[in-house]
Amino acid sequence: MSAHYTKMKEIPKTYSAKDHEDRIYKMWEQSGAFAPDLDPKKKPYSIMMPPPNATGTLHLGHATMLAIEDILIRFKRMQGFSALYLPGTDHAAIATQSVVEKKLQNEGMQNPRQELGRKKLLEEIRKFVDESKSTIRNQIRKMGTSCDWSRERYTFSDEMNTAVNELFRMMYEDGLIYRGGRIVNWDTKMQTTVADDELEYVEEKAPFYYFKYGPVVIGTARPETKFGDKVIVVHPKDKRYKNLIGKEFDVEWIEGKIRAKVIADECIDMDLGTGAMTITPAHSLIDFELSQKYALESPQIIDFDGKIRPEWSKACGGMDILAARKKVVEILEKKGLVDRIDENYVHNVSVNYRGKGVVEPQIMKQWFVDVNKAVIDWKKKKRSIKEVLQDTVRSKMIRIIPDRFEKIYFHWIDNLRDWCISRQIWWGHRIPVWHCTKCSNSFFSPTTVQKCKHCKAPNISQDPDTLDTWFSSQLWTFSTLGWPEKTPDLLRFTPSSVLETGYDILFFWVARMILGSTYALRKTGFPEEKSIPFKDVYLHGLIRDIHGKKMSKSRPETCIDPLDMIEKYGTDAIRLSLVIGGTPGNDMRLYEEKIAGYRNFVNKIWNGARFVMSSAEPSIKKGEDKINLKKLSRADKWILTRLNEIIEKVTDQIEDYELSDAGLTVYDFFWGEYCDWYVEMSKVTKNPAVLKHVLKTSLQLMHPFMPFVTETIYGDLCPGTMLITEDWPKPNPKWNFPSESDEMGRIMDLVSGIRVLRAESDVDATKKIHAIIFAHEDIALVLDKAEIIKRLANLGTLEIFENGEKIGKALTTFVGDIEIYLPLADLIDFEAEKKRLHKEIDDLAKYIQSLDHKLKNKKFLNNAPKEIIENERIKFTEGLKRLKKLQEQLEQVSK
RNA sequence: GGGCAAUUAGCUCAGUUGGUUAGAGCGCACGAUUCACAUUCGUGAGGUCACUGGUUCGAAUCCAGUAUUGCCCACCA
Numbered sequence: 001m002s003a004h005y006t007k008m009k010e011i012p013k014t015y016s017a018k019d020h021e022d023r024i025y026k027m028w029e030q031s032g033a034f035a036p037d038l039d040p041k042k043k044p045y046s047i048m049m050p051p052p053n054a055t056g057t058l059h060l061g062h063a064t065m066l067a068i069e070d071i072l073i074r075f076k077r078m079q080g081f082s083a084l085y086l087p088g089t090d091h092a093a094i095a096t097q098s099v100v101e102k103k104l105q106n107e108g109m110q111n112p113r114q115e116l117g118r119k120k121l122l123e124e125i126r127k128f129v130d131e132s133k134s135t136i137r138n139q140i141r142k143m144g145t146s147c148d149w150s151r152e153r154y155t156f157s158d159e160m161n162t163a164v165n166e167l168f169r170m171m172y173e174d175g176l177i178y179r180g181g182r183i184v185n186w187d188t189k190m191q192t193t194v195a196d197d198e199l200e201y202v203e204e205k206a207p208f209y210y211f212k213y214g215p216v217v218i219g220t221a222r223p224e225t226k227f228g229d230k231v232i233v234v235h236p237k238d239k240r241y242k243n244l245i246g247k248e249f250d251v252e253w254i255e256g257k258i259r260a261k262v263i264a265d266e267c268i269d270m271d272l273g274t275g276a277m278t279i280t281p282a283h284s285l286i287d288f289e290l291s292q293k294y295a296l297e298s299p300q301i302i303d304f305d306g307k308i309r310p311e312w313s314k315a316c317g318g319m320d321i322l323a324a325r326k327k328v329v330e331i332l333e334k335k336g337l338v339d340r341i342d343e344n345y346v347h348n349v350s351v352n353y354r355g356k357g358v359v360e361p362q363i364m365k366q367w368f369v370d371v372n373k374a375v376i377d378w379k380k381k382k383r384s385i386k387e388v389l390q391d392t393v394r395s396k397m398i399r400i401i402p403d404r405f406e407k408i409y410f411h412w413i414d415n416l417r418d419w420c421i422s423r424q425i426w427w428g429h430r431i432p433v434w435h436c437t438k439c440s441n442s443f444f445s446p447t448t449v450q451k452c453k454h455c456k457a458p459n460i461s462q463d464p465d466t467l468d469t470w471f472s473s474q475l476w477t478f479s480t481l482g483w484p485e486k487t488p489d490l491l492r493f494t495p496s497s498v499l500e501t502g503y504d505i506l507f508f509w510v511a512r513m514i515l516g517s518t519y520a521l522r523k524t525g526f527p528e529e530k531s532i533p534f535k536d537v538y539l540h541g542l543i544r545d546i547h548g549k550k551m552s553k554s555r556p557e558t559c560i561d562p563l564d565m566i567e568k569y570g571t572d573a574i575r576l577s578l579v580i581g582g583t584p585g586n587d588m589r590l591y592e593e594k595i596a597g598y599r600n601f602v603n604k605i606w607n608g609a610r611f612v613m614s615s616a617e618p619s620i621k622k623g624e625d626k627i628n629l630k631k632l633s634r635a636d637k638w639i640l641t642r643l644n645e646i647i648e649k650v651t652d653q654i655e656d657y658e659l660s661d662a663g664l665t666v667y668d669f670f671w672g673e674y675c676d677w678y679v680e681m682s683k684v685t686k687n688p689a690v691l692k693h694v695l696k697t698s699l700q701l702m703h704p705f706m707p708f709v710t711e712t713i714y715g716d717l718c719p720g721t722m723l724i725t726e727d728w729p730k731p732n733p734k735w736n737f738p739s740e741s742d743e744m745g746r747i748m749d750l751v752s753g754i755r756v757l758r759a760e761s762d763v764d765a766t767k768k769i770h771a772i773i774f775a776h777e778d779i780a781l782v783l784d785k786a787e788i789i790k791r792l793a794n795l796g797t798l799e800i801f802e803n804g805e806k807i808g809k810a811l812t813t814f815v816g817d818i819e820i821y822l823p824l825a826d827l828i829d830f831e832a833e834k835k836r837l838h839k840e841i842d843d844l845a846k847y848i849q850s851l852d853h854k855l856k857n858k859k860f861l862n863n864a865p866k867e868i869i870e871n872e873r874i875k876f877t878e879g880l881k882r883l884k885k886l887q888e889q890l891e892q893v894s895k
Numbered sequence: 896g897g898g899c900a901a902u903u904a905g906c907u908c909a910g911u912u913g914g915u916u917a918g919a920g921c922g923c924a925c926g927a928u929u930c931a932c933a934u935u936c937g938u939g940a941g942g943u944c945a946c947u948g949g950u951u952c953g954a955a956u957c958c959a960g961u962a963u964u965g966c967c968c969a970c971c972a
Binding site: 269274504548597601612661668679759760859 | 897914931951
C-alpha cells in the first residue's frame, strides 16, 4: 500500500459543504481579502450592492443578485483590479414602518401612531431594525459574498442623512424641489402618499352605473364621489351634445338641485360610455387636470380615512366608500335617475404595492421634484432631469444589459411626471424644511432652528413629512463613498463599474440613481463622465418555480428558500443553479433537482482533486507545477491546448456578461474532458505536473462561480496561498499543439467506437475482449496509446497492425482510416448486425445524395462562400469513403 | 389599446454574424461496483425547431402574419 493511498483514505468520499463554508468565509474575511487593494497602479472596479431591507431575510432574488455580483467581483479581483464590493442595507421607509406597526398591533395596540407618538414609535422601529439587521448580514455571508464589510453602509445612517439633506438643499435652492397642491395617490391604509410607479392594479368586477343627469346620461363606477359634480364635459365634435355646450341649467341630483354647466374638451372619448361625463376634480387625475385647465373648483368629497365628508350628505356622511356607493344608488333610484346598470364591468383598482392598501386620488400639498426644469450643466447647456436621463443612455455613457430595456426606459421617461417625494410616515429622512406660521414663509435647514429666517419670529415648525425611500436610495452609488465630501474612495470608485439588479426595479431605482447622481455630482464639480452612477446596468430576471409561476407564500410547495438549499446542497451548488441557464432580463425556473445536479458537480470536483492529490504528491510545492515541455505526452499536449482555449473562452464570456455560458464552459471542460478522459488516461501513464497544473488552473477558473469548494481544495493543493487572491489564468502561448490535439481526438473516437460495438453486442460488459486494429497512417499514434485504448475500452488483448486482410466473423468499425475489429464470432448476432448496417447505409446514402444535389446546384456554387463549398465537398468525399467501408463491412458480415 | 419576451426531446434549457446529419442536463431504457466519485461510469431511445407565408443557392436562425403563454406601460369618466 502506497503512501498516497493512505493519504486518500483521510479525505472523505463526498464533499460536505457544511464542514468548510463557514470556516473558509471567516478565513477570507479575516485575511482582509475583501477590501480593495488601493495600490494606485491598479485600475478600479466597483460594485455597490443594492441594499436589501435591513429587516428582511434572504430570498431567491437576493441570492441571484449576490451570486452574479460576487462572480464579477471575484473575477475582477483575480484579474488584478482594485475591486470594491460595497455592502449595505436599506431602511425601507414604508415597508419597515408598516411591519413594526403591524407587530405592535398584534401585541394589542390599537393605533401605534396615536398611542406612542412620533418619537417613541421611531424608537420602536429603530430597535426593531437594530435587532433584525444582523440576520440579513449573516445571510449575505452565507452566500459567500466577498464584499468589504469595513465599508458597510445603511441608507438611514447619519452620514447618509447629511448627504440627503445636502442634495435636498441643492435641489431646493435650484427650485427643482417645490411644494404644491396637486393630485396624489393617497393610501388610506398606511395614511401616506405613494408615487405613481408604486401603484399596483387589481382587477375588480364592479357595477357600472348610468345616471340621468339633466339632459344627459353619464356613466360611472364611482357614484359615491359624485355629490359635488356640476360640470358636464363632452367632446366638441360630438353631434349629440353640440347644442348643449356652454349652456347652464338646474339638474336634480343626489342631494337636491344643482346648477350644472356643459363644457367641451378634446380629451373626451366619444365612444366610451355615453360620451358625456361629469367631473370630480379632487378624486381623479384627468378631472383634476380639466379643473386646472378651466379654473373649476375642486372640493374634497372623500376624507383621508376613505370616508364621505359629512357636509356633502346627511345620509352618507362618514360612510365608507362601498356603503356610500350603495346608498347613493338607492337615493338616485328613488328619484328615478338610474338609467341602467351594467353588472359585468371590469376595472382596475389601484393599491399600494407595499401593503396593498387601496389608493384614492386626493388633492394635497406635497413636495415634488420638477423633472422639466433645466438646471443641470450638461454638455454645454442647462438641461432638465428628463433630458439628462435620456442623454446618459442614448449617448451610451450608460449601457443597459439586455439592451431591449433601453426602449422601456425611454418610454418611461417620456411619460414621467414630477416626482412626489413626500410621505406622511415617520420612518425616513425628514424633510429639512421649516415653516413659519407668522409670515408663512418656508426655508431649508438641516438642523433644528429657533427663529424664522425671514421674520425672525419663533413661530416655526418642521415639515412633518419624510422623504420617499427612493429619494435617499438615488444617492446610493456615491453617498456610500463619502459624498458630499470628496473622499479618496469617492474619487477613485465613482462611477461604479456595473449595477446589477432585477429588471423589476429599473424605474424605481435605476432611473432615479441616474437622476440623483448626474445632478449631485455635476453640481459638485465632477465632469459628465464621472457624474453617472454606473457604466453598465446588468438586469437579471425573476426566479420562478418549475411551472414558470411566481413563487408565492400561499403555495409553499413551490417556494424555494435559498437558506434551506444552502443547508442541504451547499452554497456553491445554489450559486451555480442561479447563474447557469439564466440570461439577463429573462426569468428563470428553479427547482430542487437542478440544485442537486450542481451539487453533484461540486462533488465531482472534490473527487477529481481527491484522485489527483492521492496519485501524486498531494500538494504543489513552489515551482513544482512548472511544465517540462520536452516530457509531454500527446495526452498532456492535448489537455494543455484545451486548457488554453478554455481560459480564453471563459475570460471572454465573463467579460461579456455571459455568465451562464462561462459556467457551462468550465463545467463541460472539467467534467467532460479533464475527468472523463485526461484523468482516466492518467491511470495508465501520468504526468503529475500536468495533472496538478490543469486541476489548479481549473480551480482558478471555477472559483468565481463556486468559491467554497475551490478554495477548500486549493488550500490542500497549494498550502499557504489563498485562491481568492490568486491571479486569473492567462493562456500560455507555448502550449499550442493542434496536431497532437487532433491525434488525441482520434484516440478518443476510437475508444468510443469500441465501446459502442461492445454495447451493441451482447458481450458481457465486464468481459475483457480481444481487439485488432489496422492503424494505417496512425500506426505510431495507436501503438503509443495502446495501453490507454485497452484500459478505456476494457480490452483484454489488443493487436495493432499497420494494415491487413479484412477480418470476417467480427464486429467492426472505423475512425477515419483506422479499422477496428472485435472478433467475437460466436457471440455476434449477425442478422441484427446486418440490419443495423443496412439502416446506417440507407441513412448515409440519403445524406450523400443531398450533398451531391447541393454540389450540383449551380446557384449554390455561384453564391455560397468558398469555405462553405469546400466544406460540403469534404463532407461528400468523407461520406463516400464511409459508405464504402460500411458496404465492405456488410459483405464481411454476410459471408 | 400600446409594447416586450418566450414557444426547440417527457421536463428545464443551449444553439454565436443564416451553412452541424439540431445539442446538454434531468428523466427514461439497457449494462457496469478492479482503488477519485453510484452525488459514479458506459451505451442508447427520444425532435415536422408553435403555425402559415416570404426572402435566400441554403432558415431553428432573417422578414411578415397567426396562435398560445408570461410580463410591462397606458386607460378605464
